[in-house]
Each structure stands twice: as C-alpha cells, then as structure tokens.
Amino acid sequence: MSVGVVMLVHNALGRAEQVARHWSAAGCPLVIHADASVPPTAFKTFQKSLSDLPDVHFSKRYRCEWGTWGIVAASQRSAELMLDEFPEVRHVYLASGSCLPLRPVQELIDYLAARPQTDFIESATTADVPWTIGGLDAERFTLRFPFSWRKRRYLFDRYVAFQRKIGMKRRIPGGLVPHMGSQWWCLTRQTLSAILTDPKRAAHDRYFSKVWIPDESYFQTLARQYSRQIESRSLTLSKFDYQGKPHIFYDDHLQLLRRSDCFVARKIWPQANRLYDAFLTDEASAMKRAEPNPAKIDRIFSKAVERRTRGRPGLYMQSRFPVETRGNxxxxxxxxxxxxxxxxxxxxxxxxxxxxxxxxxxxxxxxxxxxxxxxxxxxxxxxxxxxxxxxxxxxxxxxxxxxxxxxxxxxxxxxxxxxxxxxxxxxxxxxxxxxxxxxxxxxxxxxxxxxxxxxxxxxxxxxxxxxxxxxxxxxxxxxxxxxxxxxxxxxxxxxxxxxxxxxxxxxxxxxxxxxxxxxxxxxxxxxxxxxxxxQGMHPYLMGNFPVGHDQPEATTGARKPYLVR
Incomplete structure (x- = not known):
C-alpha cells in the first residue's frame, strides 16, 4: 500500500514543485491545494509544470488565512479527492509547500506499512496543552470568532471582550471533547474517511468554522472519535518560538535537522539551497534509519528561546533594553x-x-x-x-x-x-x-x-x-x-x-x-x-569607642587567624 500526500501550497511555488516531484518519484500520489490568494497566472504555470506527473491532482481552491476555517476546508477537499482517486492509499500525509523530506520517502512508506492501523496526530485536551499563546485555550471552543485575528484585530478583540462580558458560551456538539495539536498529521484511510463521511459532519463543520485556529483542533478532536490507535505526535518536525511563530530553518541548520531523525521538517526557507540539495538526493546521501526523535534537538531550541527572551546576564543590546523585572x-x-x-x-x-x-x-x-x-x-x-x-x-x-x-x-x-x-x-x-x-x-x-x-x-x-x-x-x-x-x-x-x-x-x-x-x-x-x-552630633554607626581608647599595638597579631566557611 502507498502513502498519499496532501500538499497545501501558498508561495514559493518553484520549491513546491521540486518537493512534489520528490514525493512522486518515490511512488506517492499527491493532491495539491493552492491558496486562492495565489494569482491565477502563477497557479496555471505551477499546474502546467507538474502536468507530466500522472499521480498529481489539484483540488478546489480556498482562501487559507491563518486561524480561519479555509485551511480545514482545503484539507477536507484535498483528502476527499485523495481517497476517491487513489483507492490503494492507506495513509494520508498532510504537508505544506515549505515542508522538506529529510529521509528517503521509502523509509516513511515502510514505517507506516509496519503500522497500518496507527494514526499519527498530535491530540491533547486543552487542560494538557502548555503551548497555547495569546490567552485563548478553552475559550477558543466556547466563543465565536467571525473576525480575522490578523486583518481585523480590533474587531476580533472587541468581540471577544463583548462575549466575555455577557457570559456567552457556545454549546459543544454532543459527544465531542475538544482536543488540540499540530495541524500536520498522518491519518489512516479508515479514520480519515470516517471523519469525512460522518452523518454529523455538517454540524461539526458549522461548529468548528467559528472556532479560533480550527486547523489545530478539527481533525485532532474528530480523530479521537474514530481512530483505532492514535500516537499523539506528528511525524513532521515543526518548532515554534515563545510567541507561537514557527521557526524557519536555514542552510546553517543542516546538521541540526540531520540529528532529529525526523521524516519531514517545516518551515524551510525557500532560498536554503544547501538544505534542498542535501535532502532531495538519493538514499545513499540521506540520513540513516532511526526512530524519529525531535527531542534530541529540543535542548537547542529551549536554549534559543531562553537566549531570545532573557538575553545573556549583564549584556544589554540596542534591540532589547530589558525591563528591570524581566532582566537576566x-x-x-x-x-x-x-x-x-x-x-x-x-x-x-x-x-x-x-x-x-x-x-x-x-x-x-x-x-x-x-x-x-x-x-x-x-x-x-x-x-x-x-x-x-x-x-x-x-x-x-x-x-x-x-x-x-x-x-x-x-x-x-x-x-x-x-x-x-x-x-x-x-x-x-x-x-x-x-x-x-x-x-x-x-x-x-x-x-x-x-x-x-x-x-x-x-x-x-x-x-x-x-x-x-x-x-x-x-x-x-x-x-x-x-x-x-x-x-x-x-x-x-x-x-x-x-x-x-x-x-x-x-x-x-x-x-x-x-x-x-x-x-x-x-x-x-x-x-x-x-x-x-x-557638639551635638551623635556618631552611632561606628560602635562604642571609649574616650580613652587607643589602638592596641598587637591588634593584628594577638589572635590566631582562622577561616570562616
């Protein structure tokens, strides 16, 4: 059985074509979704550049603004097309145009073939999620978010404050326990088709369409309803800074990415020629077989976050003069x-x-x-x-x-x-x-x-x-x-x-x-x-000196010195 790849693309189309050919060369069918914000001429050129690959399809286009329903809709439509067009696919791997395979694709295929019933999707309840940024964790499921956080921030904040003031709480559809996690998942055909053909899908879609950042909760929640076996982790290496923004990998991260042993990494800088040349190669030049272990490099990222937020003790930079209570x-x-x-x-x-x-x-x-x-x-x-x-x-x-x-x-x-x-x-x-x-x-x-x-x-x-x-x-x-x-x-x-x-x-x-x-x-x-x-001035700080006090001649040698630990 093969692994199908759903690729969400919105920029750097030349790199996306290069990665798509790499997936296809390993026998993986692809369904590509191009953001509706991509100009029509650029999209047609991109589509034509991959027309020679028979197992590459393009799905209906949606506008995929961060934190909105469009990303989920694009993933749904692309996954439906994948299941319909490629019945031999057992696992569907969601990736982006800025993702880069770090190991031979055949290793990923073999890894998933040995785990035919396992869904790889990070999925945790809001009480167990420590990485939410911006003060919204459980509230993202109980309030409505019709306004864009990035483009209409004022309306977003005012509407959230209004809902809090009147005590508004949305009803979560029966039987659902909200979960959160990385949007980059790898689901089995059985789990994915069950989510997409659920009789309650319309109700689920209506509810999650007004959830904040639904791409981090829709599949993560519904997979818990149908999956036989979930490994709550992503096979894609993605790291975020203290502000919740993704780390971008550059050429000088080559050895760091090799040490991770992960199958795929994002987000790769489009001009990182060294990374693309190093990893989009034959098996002999790729990394050794090993269990994906991003924890091996977590210490480095933790140090980077600490250095960025706290700086170095005693070093003040022009770009960051720290508040006294936050200084290091x-x-x-x-x-x-x-x-x-x-x-x-x-x-x-x-x-x-x-x-x-x-x-x-x-x-x-x-x-x-x-x-x-x-x-x-x-x-x-x-x-x-x-x-x-x-x-x-x-x-x-x-x-x-x-x-x-x-x-x-x-x-x-x-x-x-x-x-x-x-x-x-x-x-x-x-x-x-x-x-x-x-x-x-x-x-x-x-x-x-x-x-x-x-x-x-x-x-x-x-x-x-x-x-x-x-x-x-x-x-x-x-x-x-x-x-x-x-x-x-x-x-x-x-x-x-x-x-x-x-x-x-x-x-x-x-x-x-x-x-x-x-x-x-x-x-x-x-x-x-x-x-x-x-003269009326009382010198009390120096202690008691008698009027007739003279300095002893042997003061410094009268007592044997000893160490005070």
Missing part, C-alpha cells in the same frame, strides 16, 4: 564592593590586588572621576573616567565594566561620599559581594585639619547617607552577599573578616594571611568621636 541579571560576573576599607587601611587597593590577583579600583563612583585601577583614565570597552558620562547611567556603567572585563574579578571602593544612585542596583545584584565597615568615613575627618564646625557638619551628612544605605542593605529585596561590621567591632579582630573576604575572592589559601595591610593610627579617635557628641 545586572552583571555578567561576580565582583566585590568595599566600603570603609580604604579609609581604615593604608594602601588597601595594591595589597588586595597582590593577595587576590583581582583588578582593584578605587572609588569608581567618586564625585570628580571614576578612580580606575592604577590611575587609568580608560579601561576595557573604552570606558572613560568621566564622572558626567558615568553618572548619566551609573547602572549601565557598572554593567559595561563587568561585561568588558569578563574573566577577571573586579573590586572597587564605595562610600557615602560617592554617587549613591547605584545603591539599589548593586544591592539587588546576586553577583555582588558587599563588605561594609560602618563609620569608617570618620577616619579621614579625624585625620584632617579642617575647622571642627565644618567637620561636624560633614560628619552629620555622611552618617545620614550611610544610614540610608544601611537600610537598603538590610532590605528584604537584597540579593547581594552582604557583610557588615561596625568599626569598633572590626578593629578588635580584623584578621577574621579579612581572611573571609580573601577566601571568597581569590584562590583558596593553604595557610592564614602572611601579609596584611597597615591600619591607620587611631590613637585619639575615641576623643574625636566624643568631641562630635559634645
């Missing part, structure tokens, strides 16, 4: 932010660079300029140290810096004197490691020779800024890894937090730190804080 992360790699360390330690940046091998910047968000590592004025990606350019979009500045230096850990200093517009962005970034010594901003004030009234005023402002930053860091929205110490707590045992930070940034240390940065001289710092209190 602020940055592309982990980085570290230090607040107060450069105030408390001399030469902290060069020491951290030596110990960790990371690139350690100064205050990137300082008011006057971006203090890049080693005093550079321009870094990777042509990022310059201009404060005006940086402050135009601080978030994009940080994102670009991390993206342009991928493979190298970035560290920078931050404090209440810096631009605070970046606070929330860093705090909600899972790639950020934030280490804060509260109140360390007071050390430069302690070391300055400024007028004490000015010092008091600046101290009050800096404490207010840091207090607001602290609220952000303790927010429930924070995703960064945050460590916070008061200054008094930190200087009691600085080796422990330093060791923890270094272990996370750099390679694992076999022993404790052999080199530590030099802490600034804090003798008299307690009295300085008391003086601020005496």
């Amino acid at each position: 992360g602020l940055t592309s790699a982990k980085y570290s932010v230090f607040q107060g360390f450069s105030d408390l330690f001399d030469n902290f940046e060069p020491w951290l660079a030596r110990v960790t091998g990371a690139r350690v910047h100064g205050h990137l968000f300082a008011p006057d300029r971006a203090d890049f590592a080693e005093g550079a004025s321009v870094v990777n990606g042509a990022l310059c140290d201009s404060a005006a350019l940086r402050d135009y979009n601080p978030r994009a500045f940080l994102t670009s810096l991390i993206w342009n230096t991928r493979g190298e850990r970035q560290c920078f200093q931050f404090g209440p004197r810096d631009n605070q517009d970046i606070n929330w962005a860093i705090s909600k970034d899972p790639n950020a490691q934030i280490s804060v010594i509260l109140g360390a901003w007071a050390v430069p004030l302690f070391q300055s020779n400024a007028n004490f009234a000015d010092i008091r005023q600046e101290a009050a402002l800096l404490q207010q800024i840091e207090s607001k930053h602290l609220e952000i860091l303790r927010s429930t929205w924070v995703k960064a890894r945050v460590r916070i110490w008061s200054m008094a707590e930190f200087i009691e045992a600085p080796m422990e937090p330093l060791q923890t930070i270094i272990d996370e940034i750099g390679p694992q240390q076999q022993r404790g730190l052999s080199e530590v940065p030099q802490m600034v001289d804090l003798n008299g710092f307690g009295q300085f804080l008391q003086n601020l209190k005496n």
Whole structure:
C-alpha cells in the first residue's frame, strides 16, 4: 500500500514543485491545494509544470488565512479527492509547500506499512496543552470568532471582550471533547474517511468554522472519535518560538535537522539551497534509519528561546533594553564592593590586588572621576573616567565594566561620599559581594585639619547617607552577599573578616594571611568621636569607642587567624 500526500501550497511555488516531484518519484500520489490568494497566472504555470506527473491532482481552491476555517476546508477537499482517486492509499500525509523530506520517502512508506492501523496526530485536551499563546485555550471552543485575528484585530478583540462580558458560551456538539495539536498529521484511510463521511459532519463543520485556529483542533478532536490507535505526535518536525511563530530553518541548520531523525521538517526557507540539495538526493546521501526523535534537538531550541527572551546576564543590546523585572541579571560576573576599607587601611587597593590577583579600583563612583585601577583614565570597552558620562547611567556603567572585563574579578571602593544612585542596583545584584565597615568615613575627618564646625557638619551628612544605605542593605529585596561590621567591632579582630573576604575572592589559601595591610593610627579617635557628641552630633554607626581608647599595638597579631566557611 502507498502513502498519499496532501500538499497545501501558498508561495514559493518553484520549491513546491521540486518537493512534489520528490514525493512522486518515490511512488506517492499527491493532491495539491493552492491558496486562492495565489494569482491565477502563477497557479496555471505551477499546474502546467507538474502536468507530466500522472499521480498529481489539484483540488478546489480556498482562501487559507491563518486561524480561519479555509485551511480545514482545503484539507477536507484535498483528502476527499485523495481517497476517491487513489483507492490503494492507506495513509494520508498532510504537508505544506515549505515542508522538506529529510529521509528517503521509502523509509516513511515502510514505517507506516509496519503500522497500518496507527494514526499519527498530535491530540491533547486543552487542560494538557502548555503551548497555547495569546490567552485563548478553552475559550477558543466556547466563543465565536467571525473576525480575522490578523486583518481585523480590533474587531476580533472587541468581540471577544463583548462575549466575555455577557457570559456567552457556545454549546459543544454532543459527544465531542475538544482536543488540540499540530495541524500536520498522518491519518489512516479508515479514520480519515470516517471523519469525512460522518452523518454529523455538517454540524461539526458549522461548529468548528467559528472556532479560533480550527486547523489545530478539527481533525485532532474528530480523530479521537474514530481512530483505532492514535500516537499523539506528528511525524513532521515543526518548532515554534515563545510567541507561537514557527521557526524557519536555514542552510546553517543542516546538521541540526540531520540529528532529529525526523521524516519531514517545516518551515524551510525557500532560498536554503544547501538544505534542498542535501535532502532531495538519493538514499545513499540521506540520513540513516532511526526512530524519529525531535527531542534530541529540543535542548537547542529551549536554549534559543531562553537566549531570545532573557538575553545573556549583564549584556544589554540596542534591540532589547530589558525591563528591570524581566532582566537576566545586572552583571555578567561576580565582583566585590568595599566600603570603609580604604579609609581604615593604608594602601588597601595594591595589597588586595597582590593577595587576590583581582583588578582593584578605587572609588569608581567618586564625585570628580571614576578612580580606575592604577590611575587609568580608560579601561576595557573604552570606558572613560568621566564622572558626567558615568553618572548619566551609573547602572549601565557598572554593567559595561563587568561585561568588558569578563574573566577577571573586579573590586572597587564605595562610600557615602560617592554617587549613591547605584545603591539599589548593586544591592539587588546576586553577583555582588558587599563588605561594609560602618563609620569608617570618620577616619579621614579625624585625620584632617579642617575647622571642627565644618567637620561636624560633614560628619552629620555622611552618617545620614550611610544610614540610608544601611537600610537598603538590610532590605528584604537584597540579593547581594552582604557583610557588615561596625568599626569598633572590626578593629578588635580584623584578621577574621579579612581572611573571609580573601577566601571568597581569590584562590583558596593553604595557610592564614602572611601579609596584611597597615591600619591607620587611631590613637585619639575615641576623643574625636566624643568631641562630635559634645557638639551635638551623635556618631552611632561606628560602635562604642571609649574616650580613652587607643589602638592596641598587637591588634593584628594577638589572635590566631582562622577561616570562616
């Protein structure tokens, strides 16, 4: 027994002729339906080009607009002609003009001959279908859709809203349970003839003619009424993107299509010469025999959809600047932010660079300029140290810096004197490691020779800024890894937090730190804080410093360092 092919054609008629000849050469009779929108002259030329093939027939033409009844009507009429003209046909395979056989047609014939009672049609109830796009699943069977979704979208949407408002629900013909699936099926003669000669066909056609996208539900529903054995899958490889639009296969998809082991694939780009040359060949050049397994390439399509919808972490493209809630992360790699360390330690940046091998910047968000590592004025990606350019979009500045230096850990200093517009962005970034010594901003004030009234005023402002930053860091929205110490707590045992930070940034240390940065001289710092209190400014963030507190000489070596995991 042979396999008959119903081919729905609407464009690229030259490629459709080429594929039709390939089917015919393998002994498959064809019934071709050309969309009524094809110009008469083009259709006559196409019809004449295949006139030398005796087993090729053309059916009555219908206008086949997407989502409308015309596609089902064309499939019905073509299938009826196939069953009438070719009584030896056992299976009818529905294909389009953009479908391309990937394996020798004889393999498909043998495959179906070994399964004479099996219908291959994707058929699932609306509750089990996860791929519906546009918010209409069960409603496509209970509402009416007389307007074209593509050409008369406004009327389509308004009429759907009106039906919902008045609570309209259509009655589903008795005995039918709506099913959905791919329109590209392969049905047995018995099942197809039973559908087409059903005494209730007129009622079924009236009902489905007002269903949305009936070509994905008409045969899928009725096949459940008559089929002896259904395999709910299509033998045609067709993939759709997140918007429900079909993937188009190009020349560079050649190896991907070979790996699928499928019999037929759609949708093929008409100019994909390499694909047509590779697959419309003799059996020796075609793919090996194997069970069709499109799941082998599903992972690639899933990755493509994820890349298209989410992008790459830390990469913003001109064509897609993501909404914050839809973004795929602020940055592309982990980085570290230090607040107060450069105030408390001399030469902290060069020491951290030596110990960790990371690139350690100064205050990137300082008011006057971006203090890049080693005093550079321009870094990777042509990022310059201009404060005006940086402050135009601080978030994009940080994102670009991390993206342009991928493979190298970035560290920078931050404090209440810096631009605070970046606070929330860093705090909600899972790639950020934030280490804060509260109140360390007071050390430069302690070391300055400024007028004490000015010092008091600046101290009050800096404490207010840091207090607001602290609220952000303790927010429930924070995703960064945050460590916070008061200054008094930190200087009691600085080796422990330093060791923890270094272990996370750099390679694992076999022993404790052999080199530590030099802490600034804090003798008299307690009295300085008391003086601020005496002036009416309460410096509470740095912890409790007694008035007579002097920095212990052995602070950095009194306790044995240990690792905090």
